[in-house]
Amino acid sequence: METKTDILNIEKIRKDFPILSREVNGKPLIYLDSGASSQKPQQVIDVISHYYEHEHSNIHRGIHTLSQEATTAYEDSRKTVQAFINAKHDHEVIFTAGTTESINLVASSFGKKFLEKGDEIIISTMEHHSNIVPWQMICEEKGAILKVVPINDKGEFLMEEFEQLLSKKTKLVAITHISNTLGTINPVKEIIVKAHQNGTLVLIDGAQAVPHKKVDVQDLDCDFYAFSGHKMFGPTGVGILYGKESILNDLPPYQGGGDMIKTVTFEKTTYNCLPHKLEAGTPNIVGGIGLAAAINYMNAIGIDKIEAYEHELLIYATEQIKQIEGVRIVGEAANKASVLSFLVEGTHPSDIGMIIDKLGIAIRTGHHCTEPLMNRFEILGTARASFAFYNTIEEIDIFITALKKAIKMLV
Amino acid sequence: MTIKEAQNEIIDEFSLFDEWMDKYEHLIELGKDLPLIEEKYKVEENLIKGCQSRVWLHANLIDNKIIFTADSDAIITKGIVGMVIRVFSNHTPKEIAESELFFIDQIGLKEHLSPTRSNGLLAMVKQIKMYSIAFQAKA
Numbered sequence: 001m002e003t004k005t006d007i008l009n010i011e012k013i014r015k016d017f018p019i020l021s022r023e024v025n026g027k028p029l030i031y032l033d034s035g036a037s038s039q040k041p042q043q044v045i046d047v048i049s050h051y052y053e054h055e056h057s058n059i060h061r062g063i064h065t066l067s068q069e070a071t072t073a074y075e076d077s078r079k080t081v082q083a084f085i086n087a088k089h090d091h092e093v094i095f096t097a098g099t100t101e102s103i104n105l106v107a108s109s110f111g112k113k114f115l116e117k118g119d120e121i122i123i124s125t126m127e128h129h130s131n132i133v134p135w136q137m138i139c140e141e142k143g144a145i146l147k148v149v150p151i152n153d154k155g156e157f158l159m160e161e162f163e164q165l166l167s168k169k170t171k172l173v174a175i176t177h178i179s180n181t182l183g184t185i186n187p188v189k190e191i192i193v194k195a196h197q198n199g200t201l202v203l204i205d206g207a208q209a210v211p212h213k214k215v216d217v218q219d220l221d222c223d224f225y226a227f228s229g230h231k232m233f234g235p236t237g238v239g240i241l242y243g244k245e246s247i248l249n250d251l252p253p254y255q256g257g258g259d260m261i262k263t264v265t266f267e268k269t270t271y272n273c274l275p276h277k278l279e280a281g282t283p284n285i286v287g288g289i290g291l292a293a294a295i296n297y298m299n300a301i302g303i304d305k306i307e308a309y310e311h312e313l314l315i316y317a318t319e320q321i322k323q324i325e326g327v328r329i330v331g332e333a334a335n336k337a338s339v340l341s342f343l344v345e346g347t348h349p350s351d352i353g354m355i356i357d358k359l360g361i362a363i364r365t366g367h368h369c370t371e372p373l374m375n376r377f378e379i380l381g382t383a384r385a386s387f388a389f390y391n392t393i394e395e396i397d398i399f400i401t402a403l404k405k406a407i408k409m410l411v
Numbered sequence: 412m413t414i415k416e417a418q419n420e421i422i423d424e425f426s427l428f429d430e431w432m433d434k435y436e437h438l439i440e441l442g443k444d445l446p447l448i449e450e451k452y453k454v455e456e457n458l459i460k461g462c463q464s465r466v467w468l469h470a471n472l473i474d475n476k477i478i479f480t481a482d483s484d485a486i487i488t489k490g491i492v493g494m495v496i497r498v499f500s501n502h503t504p505k506e507i508a509e510s511e512l513f514f515i516d517q518i519g520l521k522e523h524l525s526p527t528r529s530n531g532l533l534a535m536v537k538q539i540k541m542y543s544i545a546f547q548a549k550a
Contacts, residue, residue: 347486348486349463350488351439351485354435355487358431365463366463409432409435
């Protein structure tokens with residue numbers, strides 16, 4: 001098959017990721033688990049080391065030079081994120097611990113103020129547990145109801161069913177941009193238009209989207225957008241909640257503590273302005289700075305090129321895996337990101353995962369934190385290969401050979 | 412054969428294999444053997460749910476000896492489950508409670524007992540010990 005592997009200078013890119021040259025179980029590592037967490041380029045690692053070696057101090061409160069420098073670095077990182085997702089204002093970018101915390105923040109703050117008994121929140125069948133459980137928790141607390149948009153057998157969002165679920169009671173729609181298990185790219189723009197026509201706010205879980213495609217929050221017109229640093233070549237423990245200014249201003253604080261206040265007396269505390277109102281305590285400073293370094297790295301390669309290259313990888317891997325007898329792909333949406341979930345007849349995903357791990361290949365097996373989705377397909381789990389721009393066609397060939405070997409051992 | 416002797420026997424068997432592939436092939440063969448548990452015991456209360464794979468464990472006390480039967484939906488796990496059963500089954504609760512499990516480490520399959528594997532094996536071993544303590548208390 002002819003492939004456009006020349007979209008990226010892949011050799012140069014791979015050298016940027018030190019971990020990709022290590023061995024696992026005596027074989028060169030082939031990392032096909034970027035959907036769980038991506039690897040980090042030297043450029044990000046260097047920024048983190050440099051920060052701790054030369055720049056660290058607490059931010060937003062120091063009179064001294066180091067604190068001012070650290071504050072500038074952190075706030076510049078916020079601007080980098082703002083530009084990356086094209087937010088209107090930098091204070092619409094809230095630093096969190098990750099997608100999970102971003103969603104919990106909205107569920108807690110939005111839910112506390114705006115959710116009443118009998119109100120409804122709409123999610124979809126393909127949501128990650130972190131876009132299910134926070135809503136279940138707040139619904140239980142408030143006596144609200146969680147509604148679920150079904151999907152078809154290919155793993156595609158059913159728009160008509162969604163429209164039927166929208167009602168005056170719908171207070172929020174929370175949908176994943178890209179399914180971590182199926183790879184389905186949801187038509188979020190259309191979902192947002194329809195929700196807004198109903199007067200309903202929309203949160204998009206972008207954890208799997210931001211590392212792979214251009215996201216423009218103003219173009220999408222979403223009200224909230226959540227994502228994680230560690231899935232986009234940045235550090236763990238940092239993430240973003242984007243929210244429209246007017247909506248974030250209306251939210252009560254998520255946590256109380258330092259940095260989020262204007263004045264504190266024992267009688268009454270007044271809160272700081274955005275973004276600080278929603279960022280209590282000393283933040284993950286180096287996380288924010290590392291995330292900005294990751295964004296700079298992705299920008300230098302070009303998001304469009306990353307998307308095009310990863311699409312080639314997906315197409316190639318799909319064609320190759322389909323040729324193996326007994327393989328069933330789970331998730332065959334027409335619009336799909338570089339995630340390949342599959343089952344092999346007569347084998348258990350964990351057996352496949354264990355055997356190819358011995359051959360140096362890292363994939364994920366299990367329910368991928370999407371148990372309701374597994375129930376929808378009446379399966380317990382899948383094996384999943386997920387690709388990033390540092391993977392190659394050659395690696396896919398080795399993966400396919402290893403998979404065939406595992407099947408031969410197991411069946 | 413004591414629990415210790417049974418474990419040493421398995422260690423001897425595995426000493427024939429140098430390569431991980433031979434070990435895994437042996438485990439798969441063990442796993443492919445007849446079901447280790449009657450279908451009627453593959454019920455929720457006997458299920459040890461791992462994130463990756465499921466293990467069922469059933470215990471029955473006959474003449475002061477615990478007879479374990481077990482199964483797993485993943486075949487490599489099932490192979491290891493089979494060996495664990497072979498070691499512990501048909502011993503008194505006291506013998507089981509006082510025994511140490513060392514063969515998995517020694518045959519180089521330690522990673523399968525790691526909590527991160529979440530395959531139900533570690534929980535199964537704990538459950539075997541729990542049964543031995545519970546049956547001891549009953550006696």
